[in-house]
Amino acid sequence: MHKTIAACGFGLIIAVLPVSADVLTLPATPSTDTSVDLPARGEVQSKVLKHYGEPKLRHAAVGGSSPAQPRITRWDYAGFSVFFENDHVVDAVVPDRPAPLFNTNELSAGG
Incomplete structure (x- = not known):
């Protein structure tokens, strides 16, 4: 009996607590700037x-102590950086430019 009353009381406390959520605002149209x-x-x-050509800066490799932690290297060029896993490009990024958005059709509008 005491467990039932305690459970009901706890349920009422949870029902009264305010609920909040963050809202993710997406750009109206995805960036298609391919000038770089x-x-x-x-x-x-x-x-x-x-x-x-030769990068402005070659950062020292990190990792590489095991197959689960491959050697990662970064080269900085004017306007972008290239990230290598061992000898192969894994990503090239432009600073201050957001990454492209994928699967935005799977996001709900919320409300």
Whole structure:
């Protein structure tokens, strides 16, 4: 009996608590700015070097102590950075430009 009363009381407390949520605002149209020529995923370092030249800065590699933690290297060029896993491009990014949005049709409008 005491458990039933305690459970009902707890349920009433939860029902009275305010509920809040964050709202994610998406850009009206996805950015299609392709003015920056970026290396493609999977390209090797030698091909990036041949096409874009010597980077402004080569950061020291991190990781590489095991297959689960491959060696990651970053090269900074004027206007973009290239990230390598071992010898292959895994990503190229433009600072201060948001990443492209995918599967936005699966997001609910909320409300």
